[in-house]
Amino acid sequence: MSFSVFFTGLGMGLSLIVAIGAQNAFVLRQGLKGEHVFAVSLACALSDAILIVVGVTSFARVATWLPWIDPVMRYGGAAFLIWYGARSMLAAMRADEALSVSETGAARTLSATLLTCLAFTWLNPHVYLDTVVLLGTISTQFPGQQASFIAGAVTASFAFFFALGYGAALLRPVFAKPVAWRILEVVIALVMWGIALKLILAA
Template sequence: MNFSVFGTGLMMGLSLIVAIGAQNAFVLRQGLRNEHVFAVCLACGLSDAVLITLGVTSFRHVAALLPWLDPVMRYGGAAFLIWYGAKSLYSAFHSSGALTVQETASSTFRATLVTCLALTWLNPHVYLDTVVLLGTISTRFPGHEVSFAAGAATGSFLFFFSLGYGATWLRPIFSKSASWRILETLIALTMWMISFNLLRAL
């Protein structure tokens, strides 16, 4: 293990993942609701680890062999984000004061996990960050790709668990329904903005 390369991977992974996106918004929301937080953080971290490993090893070769893969990921991801944004906006405008942490209707573990995985695996931006960018950067460290990938994956785990459990400190603010309405609206706008950028790039 080359700890210098590991540290570079860690910093690069954190710098790419910190940007607000669909996946991060969902983790924050689950943390605020204190709902399946560990499973959501673990699923996001493991997904990133798999994608980073894929990028460091073979994805560039796969993309070259399957040129249709990129547009398919973009259309599928955009469609899902538009639906999820509409769902969040509906919640913002039609939910009552029962949106407090204690009173918000809980989602099942299965539904939460499926949504989490969809926001991860159907979002082309996740592939761009983890597979393409980190995979490309790893080529700067021939012979130490494993150390780089391990550092980047560690950064993902640190970020998601910090975001999910750190949301606890924000819970008093979101004990008011107005705060939840604002959050749901921001999530909807974020989803739609990402989907617009995906479609515009086609």
Template sequence: MNLPVFFAGLSMGLGLIVAIGAQNAFVLRQGLRNEHVFAVSIACALSDAVLITLGVTSFGKVASWLPWLEPVMRYGGAAFLLWYGTRSALSALRSGNALIVGASTAQTGLATTLLACLAITWLNPHVYLDTVVLLGTVSTQFAGAEAWFAGGAIVGSFLFFFALGYGATRLRPLFARPQAWRLLEAVIALVMWAIALKLLLG
């Protein structure tokens, strides 16, 4: 067992996935509506598991064929995370957004909901950058223990999506206030900058 690498993958996966985006907002909305929560959570988590596995198992091989790819992607990933963190920090300073859930109580069919969920997940380029590129890049630093890193990241994905979906009811009063989003954006900024620094320092 390699628990340090497992927890490195867990923290890295959570640090990337917690960022507010279309996918997380969709899961949160479904949780607040109490509509197809399990199906949406499992669809997002399994999608992440596939992409994380692809990144960890394939990125290292490609990098061995193209030695220049790993440092390029590492520094490129660090630059992206610095930019993303800065964007979150600016949002924390000036955003007035709050969670708004539609007042309609009409139920949406399971198939329609899953199609929307999968489209938001698989058609979002940031998902590939986070899972395949960034996690794949970081996994190359744990030679021989990539499976533990991937396992940690996958567990983090499952924990996050199910906690987000089923914990949404309790979050409803909290995220009705813009201050809550600002605080979360500030935390995201710090996480993104910390990960970027680790990438830069190797």
């Protein structure tokens, strides 16, 4: 186990997963309502874990068979991260981009909740780009240490989703304010641009 690679995977995983999106918003709202929090957090974390393992193991093999795919994905991933960071920075400048966490409604069954959760996860094309392509591309920088990278990225997913689900009630006073989301978006933008720069320089 390489702890430096583990923490790289942890950091990369967190930087990609904390962005405000439909999935995170759903987990947050479930946490605020106290409905099926464990099941929802576990479903999101396990889905991420499956995609991360597939991305890291399969992408490395494909890159060996098709040498041109690594630079294509590297620069394509960097371009996406630059765009993603710009989008986050733009969202930070718009007060109306703050997530509304005050939604209320009738309690849903566990099956209905899980179906919605899985739809947010598996029907979102960005999740494949984040886990399979981007993390898969980054992991090629650590030949022979992919297991440590996977462990770090999977740990990030489990830690984030369970912290978001169960910590939602504590975070409500903070993230009910648009300024909190703006600060988070700025941080996300800077992290995304930093990863993009690292991908380009490592080419």
